[in-house]
Amino acid sequence: MKEPVIMYRESFWYLIGVGALAILGFIFNLWLGIFVSLLFLFILFFFRNPRRIIPADEQSIVSPADGVILEVAEVLENSYLKGPAVKVSIFLSLFDVHVNRAPLSGQVEYIHYRPGKFLPAFKSHASEINERNYIGIKNSRVKVLVVQITGFVARRIVSFVKLGDNLNKGQLFGMIKFGSCTEIYLPKDRVEILVQKGERVFGGTTVIGRIKE
Incomplete structure (x- = not known):
């Protein structure tokens, strides 16, 4: 479509x-x-939505948002992945494209909305206490968790998907209005991380990780 x-x-x-x-x-x-x-x-x-060329490589995982990487950190993700993961946090300024795109093709297996505060999205602890929406996507190779997080200005999370929906890599699945943060959690033992803190990424285009064989 x-x-x-x-x-x-x-x-x-x-x-x-x-x-x-x-x-x-x-x-x-x-x-x-x-x-x-x-x-x-x-x-x-x-509210622009520029055309993007989505990498065809099935092993690649693309960024779910435009912005600058605030953090790449090893964590324990217990809500969906249930184990060691690498968290990639992406800060979206007012001037970035604010649509969210599926990082890989797969089925929406997990959705959880959690109310919270509205601290500036670039604050390190904002991702822990701000309003957020979790979306877990799984395919035959791997599963990932994407988190939409509001900020001080952004106070509206929009999601276009429901449980059981099938997404293509790079497909729109939501947006966060007026400045925000998007996080993606990747299973540590299944994905090679290809980005680092401070790097600018583009949703649906920048390859942030590759599924290990």
Whole structure:
């Protein structure tokens, strides 16, 4: 299915509200109208969904989000993977693309939403206490856990999937509105990690790991 260039459904009410304010702004004050019009353009920019070329290699695992890697750390993941894992944390600024993409092809086997706080997403402990949504994906080779985490500005997690859905690698499965963090947990003994802290990644395109034979 062809993906939209702009996430119209998720941005509709923002565009309607700001568009109406822009019209009123031009009626009462030219500069106010110009300012609100720029805000309208920023919303279009924020909800963009650029075309991506998805790697065909079945062994590769791609980044679930655009952004900068905050952390690559070995952890125990007990909610879904149930064992040693490598956590890759990706910070999304206001200027990054905010859609989330499936890191590999597989079936959605686990979903868990957890309410929480709204600390800035770049804070090291924000991933532990902020609002989040867990999505576990499994195929015949491996299973991974993706976590959508809100931030100080981002206060709305959107997920398009339900249990039992089959996803293709790079397929849209959700987004986080207005600045956020996305984490992916990879089983330590099954995946070779190919990225490091500080590296910029692109959802659906950057290969962050490779499944071991």
